[in-house]
Amino acid sequence: MNKYFLMLAVVFFSVPVEAGVVELTIHSRANCINNESVTWDMRWNRTYATMSLHFKNIKNQIPTHDIFTGLEETWRSAAVHWNEALPGDGWKVIGLHWIKDPGTERLELIGQTEAIDCNIYDGWWDH
Amino acid sequence: MNIKLLLPMLFITLNAGASTFDDIEKRGLPLPDGGIKIVPLKKMPLLGVNSKTLMEAQRQIKENGYYEVDNPQARVLMKMRYLEPLKAGSNNSADTNLKSTINDVGLAFHFDGIPVDSSSVVGFAAAGAYKNGWSGVTEIFTDNELGTCQYTLNNIKLSHGSELIPQEICRKDVNGKVTVIDVRGNANSGYVYSVHWADNNAMHDLKCANLLFAKSNTAKLISLARKIDIKAV
Numbered sequence: 001m002n003k004y005f006l007m008l009a010v011v012f013f014s015v016p017v018e019a020g021v022v023e024l025t026i027h028s029r030a031n032c033i034n035n036e037s038v039t040w041d042m043r044w045n046r047t048y049a050t051m052s053l054h055f056k057n058i059k060n061q062i063p064t065h066d067i068f069t070g071l072e073e074t075w076r077s078a079a080v081h082w083n084e085a086l087p088g089d090g091w092k093v094i095g096l097h098w099i100k101d102p103g104t105e106r107l108e109l110i111g112q113t114e115a116i117d118c119n120i121y122d123g124w125w126d127h
Numbered sequence: 128m129n130i131k132l133l134l135p136m137l138f139i140t141l142n143a144g145a146s147t148f149d150d151i152e153k154r155g156l157p158l159p160d161g162g163i164k165i166v167p168l169k170k171m172p173l174l175g176v177n178s179k180t181l182m183e184a185q186r187q188i189k190e191n192g193y194y195e196v197d198n199p200q201a202r203v204l205m206k207m208r209y210l211e212p213l214k215a216g217s218n219n220s221a222d223t224n225l226k227s228t229i230n231d232v233g234l235a236f237h238f239d240g241i242p243v244d245s246s247s248v249v250g251f252a253a254a255g256a257y258k259n260g261w262s263g264v265t266e267i268f269t270d271n272e273l274g275t276c277q278y279t280l281n282n283i284k285l286s287h288g289s290e291l292i293p294q295e296i297c298r299k300d301v302n303g304k305v306t307v308i309d310v311r312g313n314a315n316s317g318y319v320y321s322v323h324w325a326d327n328n329a330m331h332d333l334k335c336a337n338l339l340f341a342k343s344n345t346a347k348l349i350s351l352a353r354k355i356d357i358k359a360v
Contacts, residue, residue, distance in 0.1 A: 111286030
């Protein structure tokens with residue numbers, strides 16, 4: 001039963017409160033029911049691509065698998081493996097986040113993100 | 128983990144036939160810490176580069192000062208001058224809303240703000256990735272001629288960002304650095320004047336939105352970009 005409530009709590013706190021409100025932000029989360037990497041800007045749709053590399057063990061050098069969104073026009077590009085890991089399951093996630101500027105065709109890797117925990121729920125700002 | 132250490136391992140995975148990284152590499156997407164690369168348009172990777180539209184836009188910008196197209200970004204940017212920043216002391220780093228002071232944003236690097244009159248600043252906010260602080264920052268401000276403006280800095284030493292820029296549109300307006308200028312909009316949507324520039328430390332974007340078009344605004348925008356660049360990371 002406790003696990004059930006824990007899952008509900010994690011899902012509840014998984015709403016996109018970290019989304020960039022006035023500018024683009026990127027992040028990854030691990031062991032948060034989902035393992036995921038997200039690129040987002042609440043203001044408008046843009047052309048993004050996001051890749052999420054998932055490592056079964058945080059010491060692993062080779063990703064167990066990866067998820068790639070491909071290029072998509074959206075306000076939130078999310079490479080998500082649903083229900084892959086509960087808190088404490090020991091996964092690591094590395095995200096790669098791209099944007100294509102439709103006006104000039106510039107192709108930008110905004111950056112990379114890395115996570116070993118659920119972030120919001122786990123107080124990601126303290127890490 | 129440094130992604131550079133990871134990449135050889137990814138190739139091992141890929142040789143095993145199980146990684147989309149191969150597709151990314153083939154398509155030429157920029158990789159972490161890959162620097163700022165200038166590439167001929169015909170060699171720009173993937174994803175339906177619309178070279179005709181791009182070159183037509185550049186032709187119009189050269190001849191008329193702007194590319195005539197409805198630009199919804201202009202409407203959004205123009206409204207940003209009315210945003211109410213959080214009161215000073217709202218320093219929860221997880222909150223990406225507009226803050227009154229730069230100290231409340233929680234940056235992973237030092238940033239003093241851009242060289243504009245403090246009375247014109249609307250606020251500051253997080254951008255990019257968070258790891259012991261944000262790797263990017265944005266500052267919103269107003270200018271009597273330029274309109275509502277936003278400057279964003281991506282510290283690529285921290286974010287590991289990189290980019291590919293089409294050679295045909297590449298300029299050197301901002302202190303000799305790789306620069307891309309774009310001005311687009313129409314009388315209905317308003318106009319966005321943009322300058323993007325980059326070096327080995329950071330990628331910068333300065334955009335201003337205005338209901339009216341004035342050719343002199345582009346020169347003023349570039350002039351401001353030069354001043355910002357001198358003071359930046």
